[in-house]
Amino acid sequence: MKKRLSRCFFPALLSLLALPSFSASGPIEIVRVKNEEYLPLDEIxxxxxLDHSFDMISxxxxxxxxxxxxxxxxxxxxxxxxxxxxxxxxxVRRKAGRVLIPFDAAEKIVQSLRPGVRVDRDRSAAYVRFPDNEDESPERKEDTPVTPVKDRIRFIVIDPGHGGKDPGALGKGGIMEKDITLAVSKRLEKELKNAFPDLRVxxxxxxxxxxxxxxxxAIANKLLKKSENGIFLSVHVNSALSSRISGYETYFLSQNPTNEDARNTAALENNVIVLEEKHDGGGTHDDVDYIEAMMITTQIQKESAALAACIxxxxxxxxxxxxxxxxKKADFFVLRGVLMPAVLVEIGYISNIKEARQLKKEDHQRAVAAGIAEGVELFIKKYNSLIKIN
Ligand SMILES: [Zn+2]
Incomplete structure (x- = not known):
């Protein structure tokens, strides 16, 4: 409580000097629960x-x-x-069908998502204040559409599975998954750069x-912060106990795997966690990873499912x-916390002798890369057409 008082006083004085004119919206009622102050999310x-998506289940x-x-x-x-x-x-609470955001968190969210906009208060109400000169708002300069639109896909992150001390799945004759994923990813990079000269790959x-x-x-999410949306593609090679199984499949993240095979594939790919230094055998993620993992939104999941279908x-x-x-859907650690459409492609089975042999060959690698690129192209067309309609 003491902290809040001292924080209010000094910055308020500073901002008076720096920004002389603001116009305020209508009042938002401050809701009190157990002596704590909240702002209703719908009002914010x-x-x-701001755009918003909510997952009822989680x-x-x-x-x-x-x-x-x-x-x-x-x-x-x-x-x-x-x-x-x-x-x-x-x-954050839910009360009488409304989501209530703690006052200080609401301030932080508005400051971050609407730079230049302030949340002020008097005794019982809050006011959202916009700079009078709209041109001073840093975000307005970038793009002009007034209606809320999704950010366009501006970049693609290709993630070649495994590498270094982690060879991934192993095939007969010393074939390693990490080598195939890297070779195919590099071909995919070329394909995508040709198909999308305006996108960064x-x-x-x-x-x-x-x-x-x-x-x-983190590599993918860092790019997302620069007002751009992207796509995350993790490239892998599968392995099964039965050498008869062959073929390719595309996964998106879900805590509910499609079936036992999907669960096994995820378990196989998640094994690498024991090689990571901070997870020395314990297998637990730190708090940030865990919370990000839990916070998959229905919107990202839907987009990822569409991306998987296209690929x-x-x-x-x-x-x-x-x-x-x-x-298929399964719980892949590498897809957790990716805040953009993200999929994991298992391009074939290394445990199948015929397919493993093909996966090493240039022409097959090229075909696989071309197939993924065609899927990405299909998805981006669909995604961008949705933006235009909005
Ligand atoms: Zn893998």
Whole structure:
């Protein structure tokens, strides 16, 4: 409480000097629960024009605007704001059908998602204040559309699975998954750069080195902060006990795996966690990873499912040698916390002798890369057409 008083006083004085004129919206009633102050989320949304998605099942919601985002959970005091954690003294609540955001957290969210906009208060009400000269608002200059639109896809992150001390799945004759994923990813990079000269294409690794799973995610999310949306593609090779199984499949993140095979594939890919230094055998994620993992929104999941369907379609056009095993969902650590459409492609089975042999060959690698690229193209067309309609 003491902290809040001292914080209010001095910055208020400073901001008077720096920004002379603001216009205020209508009052927002401050709701009190157990002597703590909250602002209703619906009021914040309508007055600040933030986009929002909410997952009823997990009780997690996401506010976003122009590459900035905040993720909250009912009952959680930790709010994710632009990749950082903001801790509020009290949790977000739901009361009488309304989501209530702690006052200080609401201030933080508005400041971050609407730079230049302030939340002020008097005794019982809060006011959202906009700078009088709209041109002074830094975000307005970037793009002019008034209606809330999704950010366009501006970049693609290709994540070649495994690397360095982590070879991934092993095949007969010393074939290693990490080598195939890197070769195919590099071909995919070329394909995508040709297909999308305006997009930036990144590889999480371009040589044989080890990267932690959270590091791969971080590379993608860092790019997202620059007011741009992106796509995350993790490229892998599968392995099964039966050498008869062959074919390719595309996964998106879900805590509910499609079936036992999907669960096994995820378990196989998640094994790498024991090689990561901070997880020395314990297998537990730190708090940030855990919270990000829990905060998948329905919006991102839907987009990821659509991306997976497109990629599987593209692959089935170009990879005629093996069968499509369809789109599946499972809990892959590398997809957790990726705040953009993200999929994991298992391009074939290293445990199948015929397919392993093909996966080493240039022409097959090229076909696989072309198939994934075609899927990405299909998805981006769909995604951008949705933006235009909005
Ligand atoms: Zn793998």
């Amino acid at each position: 949304l309508s007055q600040t024009e 009780g997690k919601g996401r506010l976003y605007r122009k590459g900035h985002y905040a993720v909250y959970g009912i009952g959680l005091s930790i709010i994710l704001v632009d990749g950082g954690l903001y801790k509020s003294p009290v949790p 990144f590889l999480t690794r371009s040589n044989d080195r080890f990267i932690e799973l959270s590091g791969r995610t 599987q379609k593209g692959l089935s056009k170009k990879n005629r040698a093996f069968a499509s095993r369809g789109v």
